[in-house]
Amino acid sequence: MQQNTITLHLVSEATGQTLDAVARACIAQFPNTDVRLRHWNLIRSRLQLRRVLRHIALDRGPVMSSLTDPALQADMEAGCVSLQVRLLDVLDNAVTFLSEETGETATRHPGGQYIMDENYYQRIEAMHYVLAHDDGQETDDLNEADLVLVGVSRVSKTPTCFYLANRGIKAANVPLVMGIEPPPSLFTLKRPVIGLTIDPQTLIEIRRTRLSQMMPNSRHADPSADYAYIDLEKVQEELRWARRLCRHHNWPVIDVTRRSIEETSASILDLIAPQ
Template sequence: MQNKLTLHLVSEATGQTLDSVARACIAQFPNTDVRLRHWNLIRTQIQLRRVLRNIALDRGPVMSSLTDPTLQADMEAGCASMQVRLLDVLDNALRFLTEETGEAATRHPGGQYIMDESYYQRIEAMHYVLAHDDGQETKGLDNADVILVGVSRVSKTPTCFYLANRGIKAANVPLVMGLEPPAPLFTTKRPVIGLTIDPERLIEIRRNRLSQMMPSGRQAASAADYAYVDLEKVQEELHWARRLCRRHNWPVIDVTRRSIEETSAAILDLVDMNN
């Protein structure tokens, strides 16, 4: 039987940083069922009092990323009065960097969310991914930071969108056995990286995709559908794609046991090596 815990996350901004920290930590406690309650954009004492009332009704520890000293002090006092544990996830890091830089932290709420050059770079990268998804606009491959290739349903598109959020312009080109890949793929100077996957896992993903796409009135799958999820055909397809990558010296990443984040980290390492 799992332990149960309500964990309150209180942030002055969007709460993304705090959520990421909390989820990374929660993953290390598989025997505890943790329910997250998010309290974002908390910037006034009225808002904070509302949060504290809700914590009193649904008691549980609190992780906070409040930077305003007054709100932080009120948060500490409120949690102490309820005998609820509070962890300020930014305090130690800010203190550490203050000591290292000799500069006092500005404690500006949401300071990481500013429309600077890197912000517009991410927007540009997102537009690029939209225009170059699934083999579109192959004449623009030379403008990519990286090009992903692979057979259908190996997570090329979601990986490209994750990379775009890091400011990386990523194009993806599907590899279809029996069809010649677009010529610009073989002449570009940009890094090309192949994605592959375990055939049985790929079949599982494709079956789920087919079931979602099947029209309600259609009772039987077509011959093409059967080939799409046939183990022998899928193995042949993956082997063909690997041979193509090997022939052109394109590195290959197996995504079978990797999350999108882990795959993207491996791609960025390869891109750095190429630069």
């Protein structure tokens, strides 16, 4: 099937993260269309908006907007009508819905979700914690963590910890290496320990890529040089050993093979949520 191509303009008064996430979630449902995103962030004046509209006129395409200022919203709507491009305000229906439910008039404050409150500083603290406790560092104070991830090399422990930190979760991660005893503190924790595992063949491909990136110009750049690290039989044995260890200590295990970091993190949050 021939692929369609469109330009989708995203116009936001703030950082554009919310709008980008909504757009990408929707775009994923249309695999036969190539959607080129144009981001227009921190648009808070009519002068800035007129500049955006000029660019839209040069590269026509539908517009998704998260503007909250009524005057800017009106100008956006008038501009899109004039250019004959479709406009969707992704926040307006939700804000109207909540206003009706709460009986409170929305403040229409740009970037209202980005405030330096207690939650903000909690996320910063969690990020610092992840940096200090990545890949088995500083294992003597793991009880300060909200949770600890364990698993063999390259099962996405580190990126998952950073994603959780952005949710305010202090997550440490400890690598499981056959032949090396895990730190004793891991077995006396009063915090959740969660294992990550993955399909052996998928893990081998990830490791091959990693080896090639680490040694791009070396005469040993051929990943086959690191035999045990990417040998199927060895990798299967490694993963089975890690699973047995987790089962022995009653640590739940999440298979990340077909999961994104976001999906893995959602499963972790479900596991640690109060019952």
